[in-house]
Amino acid sequence: xxxxxxxxxxxxxxxxxxxxxxxxxxxxxxxxxxxxxxxxxxxxxxxxxxxxxxxxxxxxxxxxxxxxxxxxxxxxxxxxxxxxxxxxxxxxxxxxxxxxxxxxxxxxxxxxxxxxxxxxxxxxxxxxxxxxxxxxxxxxxxxxxxxxxxxxxxxxxxxxxxxxxxxxxxxxxxxxxxxxxxxxxxxxxxxxxxxxxxxxxxxxxxxxxxxxxxxxxxxxxxxxxxxxxxxxxxxxxxxxxxxxxxxxxxxxxxxxxxxxxxxx
Numbered sequence: 001x002x003x004x005x006x007x008x009x010x011x012x013x014x015x016x017x018x019x020x021x022x023x024x025x026x027x028x029x030x031x032x033x034x035x036x037x038x039x040x041x042x043x044x045x046x047x048x049x050x051x052x053x054x055x056x057x058x059x060x061x062x063x064x065x066x067x068x069x070x071x072x073x074x075x076x077x078x079x080x081x082x083x084x085x086x087x088x089x090x091x092x093x094x095x096x097x098x099x100x101x102x103x104x105x106x107x108x109x110x111x112x113x114x115x116x117x118x119x120x121x122x123x124x125x126x127x128x129x130x131x132x133x134x135x136x137x138x139x140x141x142x143x144x145x146x147x148x149x150x151x152x153x154x155x156x157x158x159x160x161x162x163x164x165x166x167x168x169x170x171x172x173x174x175x176x177x178x179x180x181x182x183x184x185x186x187x188x189x190x191x192x193x194x195x196x197x198x199x200x201x202x203x204x205x206x207x208x209x210x211x212x213x214x215x216x217x218x219x220x221x222x223x224x225x226x227x228x229x230x231x232x233x234x235x236x237x238x239x240x241x242x243x244x245x246x247x248x249x250x251x252x253x254x255x256x257x258x259x260x261x262x263x264x
Contacts, residue, residue, distance in 0.1 A: 002028050004101070005108035013037065013065065020069040029084065029105045030098065032091035036081035036106060037063050039072035040115065048120040048144075048259065049110040051136070052080035053103055055127025055150075057093050057168065062086070070248070071124065074255035077116050081106045083132075095172045096131035096155065096187045103132040104139050120144055122258045123198075125151050127211055127240070130219075134189035137196045145261035146196070147254050149203040150211050150240050153219040155187040161212055193222040199229040199261050201254060205238030231257070 006028045013022040023038045041047060052068050055061040063080040071078045081102045084091030093099055111118045123146045125133035130151020137146050152158050156177045159169050170176060177184045185191070200223060204216035216234070223230040233250070235242070242250065 002031060004028055004030065005105040005112070007109065007112065008033060010038075015039075015069060016066045017069040017073060019043070020072045022065055022069065025079070025109065026089075027105065027109050029102045030091075032084045033089060034081060034084050034091070034102050034105075035087050035089045036079055036109070037065065037068060038077070038079045038113075039065075039068040040077040040113070041072055041075065044115075046115055046117050047075055047077045048122065048262065049113070049116040049118075050076045050078045050122045050124050050258070051103065051106045051110060052078050053123065053125040053129030053132040053136070054080060054082070055125075055129050057095055057128065057172070058086055061127060070251055071255065074252060076122075076255065076258075077110065077113055079106055079110045081109075093172070095128065095169065096135065097173070097183075100132055100135040100139075103136045107136065107140055107142065120262050122261075123147070124254070125149065128152055130211075130215075131155065131187060131189060134193075134196070134219075137198050137200075138189060138192050141197060143198045145201070145258050146198050147201045147203065147258065148219070149250075149254075150205065150208055151202070151215070151219070152211050153188070153190055153215045153222075155184045157215060157218065158211070159184065161214075162210070190218060190222045193219075193228065194226045196223075196228055199231070201231045201233065201257055203233045203250065203254065204235070205240065205242060206234055206236045207238060208240045210240040
């Protein structure tokens, strides 16, 4: 019997930060071998955990060692699934279809780490990862907080606003919102926001042309209508990618915010 989140293989990975150790981990998710990267502080101790949910699809938006090391250096153990079908993993990346289970199971991968405080697991998501994070927060009750940065919240909205992504979405999802509305609707978590218990932080640049600011507003409206706790950090002058210096400061700030949610 193969158990979800069972770890099959782990190998050391070169780290860009001398204070952070990296490993590539292969784990089971719905019968598929899925890969991801783990980052942890070299210094011994117990740490809160972050499941880092990448954006993009396939090689676009792939997990960057320097990025997850940045989060680990703030005092977290971080696990970033690549999602099925990526980097030699089995199955097929479904753009927040059945592959959402890879994110759900990633929480249990993190909980197996002996130095993770198992009651203090957070979700961080960027871009497409926003869909994965919302579904994980819906399907799990053991998440302390959720941060969604430049995150997608509505797949139909994404199809309509990103003409350059339509061909990929038709291929991966199996059609268009017109001829396959259910396939798009079932990827959109806004209809089940009422099931999320963890507080959310929405970070978005108001000039974002990849994931429009309207998607942040859709999520905010849904959270407010369902009387869910949420916070917003909106930046009028920024696009999808923030300037490096301010980006690093926001990472520090959001890590502080995560830790505060546990202590409320």
